[in-house]
Amino acid sequence: MKVCGHLDQIHEVTASADGCEDCLQMGSSWVHLRLCMTCGHVGCCDSSPHKHATAHFRSSGHPIIRTFEPGENWGWCYVDEVELDPTGWPVRGRVAHSVR
Numbered sequence: 001m002k003v004c005g006h007l008d009q010i011h012e013v014t015a016s017a018d019g020c021e022d023c024l025q026m027g028s029s030w031v032h033l034r035l036c037m038t039c040g041h042v043g044c045c046d047s048s049p050h051k052h053a054t055a056h057f058r059s060s061g062h063p064i065i066r067t068f069e070p071g072e073n074w075g076w077c078y079v080d081e082v083e084l085d086p087t088g089w090p091v092r093g094r095v096a097h098s099v100r
Helices: 021-026 052-060
Strands: 033-036 042-044 064-067 075-077 082-084
Touching: 021 042, 021 052, 033 052, 042 052
Parallel strands: none
Antiparallel strands: 033 042, 033 064, 064 075, 075 082
């Protein structure tokens, strides 16, 4: 079983936006949203046209995200490529975007 060595990089965060921060700025759309657990950046998933969550990881090095989708509860470490249980991760405010 794979183990994540980056749990120490989880911080208390507040979502940066109620949608993909980068897509909102460029007037684009997304499929699903992800929340960076280091800084709170909200980015779109790899099924979205611009893949902003992964782009944020590549530019920032912030390894851990959690889903920002209503009704979902999972996390992911990009570096170790392992799914994580985000129960108890410190998020100020909402843990999912508004239903659109």
